[in-house]
Amino acid sequence: MAMSMMKMRWHEPLVFLVVLCSLVGAQDGNQDQDGGSDYLRREHSLVKPYTGTGMDIPLWDFGGSTVVSNEYIRLTPDRQSKQGHLWNQVPNHMRHWEIRVSFMVHGAGRSLYGDGFGIWYAKDRMQFGNVFGNQDKFSGLGVFLDTYSNFDGDHAHLHPYISAMVNNGSLNYDHDHDGTHGQLDGCSVAFRNADYQSHISISYFQGTLSVYTRVGTETDWKSCLNVAGISLPTGYYFGFTATTGDLADNHDIVMVKTYELFPSGESDKDAEVPKDLENIVPAAAHQEAPREHVESTKPTxxxxxxxxxxxxxxxxxxxxxxxxxxxxxxxxxxxxxxxx
Ligand SMILES: [Ca+2]
Known part of the structure; x- marks a missing residue:
């Protein structure tokens, strides 16, 4: 959400063409609160009406329990034992990006509901598994909007809880501790059964991962986490997955808008652009060390x-x-x- 300026080399025709296309494609470009502008990337965005001429969503795949309506894409209904996913078909080639997602999580359960959903920037798509409907030991970034506390002790936080995890394909997501083992950071946000849709912004800008939220009718973005020292490659996919088990909820994606972010000329001058962005191994300098898994005794x-x-x-x-x-x-x- 920083003021964005492009560092352009106009003598390079390809660069000029890409920039021109970006500008043309940015008619509803995002005006930031601080007056900057970023560039909407339509190939990674999803707005109503979702479907083209048939039932397909152009440039997106969906499966499992996911259904598409005129108003939302429902990853799971408020029914037990469902898994649904929605994945972008186009790999991301942006070095700095922001994805904004409008969503609703709601259901009839008063005290028992779950489990939540995940927003992904991952190497592999369409893999069913037990991490909010996606595979465990994923490569990339997972941001989890977790509505049910699986922990049998007392967390220092309340649920719903949003946490982020960077994985190089070797780590397990520890459900029994709601991902607090191995998370980058997290925050509690009461987004469930909000009167109106909620919004989350996830940005990866100059090695810093930032998450902001805006719930229901709130007008200001609230900071959830801000973690520097993150390495993510290009070439991965944006996606959404959700799961219900013994407990259930509707998990609805309403809108996705993805922006390319450009560092200002000044701040980018010293930054060395890695040569092989696609081969960066996902890593976090300050991730909480994974602890040995201890089986939860909390009764389901x-x-x-x-x-x-x-x-x-x-x-x-x-x-x-x-x-x-x-x-x-x-x-x-x-x-x-x-x-x-
Ligand atoms: Ca949980």
């Missing part, structure tokens, strides 16, 4: 139900035994009375 709704039936069964069995003993004694008493 399923195991709570199992426990309920076990106790009910026990009470019934005791009742039957008690009744049997009572009946047996009565019979013996009757038999005694007949003898005497």
């Amino acid at each position: 709704r399923k195991s709570s139900m199992a426990m309920y039936f076990l106790v009910l069964g026990g009470i019934l069995a005791l009742g039957l035994i008690g009744g049997g003993v009572f009946y047996y004694k009565k019979q013996q008493e009757k038999a005694r009375k007949r003898f005497f």
